[in-house]
Amino acid sequence: MEIVTLLLDRGADPNYPSGYFDHTPLSNAILFGHLEIAILLLGRGPDVNLYAGCEYGTALTAAVFKSNVEITILLLDRGADVNLLTDCENGTALCEAACFGSLEIITLLLDRGAEVNHPGGSHGTGTASCVAAYWGRLGVVTFLLDRGADINLTSGKYGTALGAAASRGHLKTVELLLDRGAEVLLFHTKLCNNHGRYHTSRGMKI
Secondary structure, rough: OOOHHHHHHOOOOOOOOOOOOOOHHHHHHHHHHOOHHHHHHOOOOOOOOOOOOOOOOOOOHHHHOOOHHHHHHHHHOOOOOOOOOOOOOOHHHHHHHHOOHHHHHHHHHHHHHOOOOOOOOOOOOOOHHHHHHHOHOOOOOHHHOOOOOOOOOOOOOOOOOHHHHHOOOOOOHHHHHHOOOOOOOOOOOHHHHOOOEEOOOOOOOO
């Protein structure tokens, strides 16, 4: 803590990226659990929306990955863009939360303006509900649908949440999506080419 304070006092740039992934000091502090240092850096006026490397994209996404509610709130209060899209794997903070985060983090992001149907992600998984379906996170899929996720929105290389769940063999997630009104035949052409057609009775590929 003292060393970081000294370096900042002597002119160190809190926005300067470093390392293989080009993480910023703020994102590094968050990822390695140095919360006091993260709070110190936030007090020195860093750009909270600065691109922080291809691994997580922004400091906010890093905080979401760590499921750190306190830092997530601080970043949002300091102007972090909750819908900022980057070229990292999950693209947005909400998509990152759908993959790794707790329902508490997901609720916080939605309450602070995250768009539930915002597409994102360099790997083409699509919206947050598609990401959650891809990883078989049944409770998250249910929660996102209850918060207004469009179950038949076409996004990403799997087409829809149903396509994402089916591509990974998540039977319970597929059943949930069908029961909630997912269109069986509404899937991306690439999904059909790569993974086969759906059986029309329950939407499983054959």
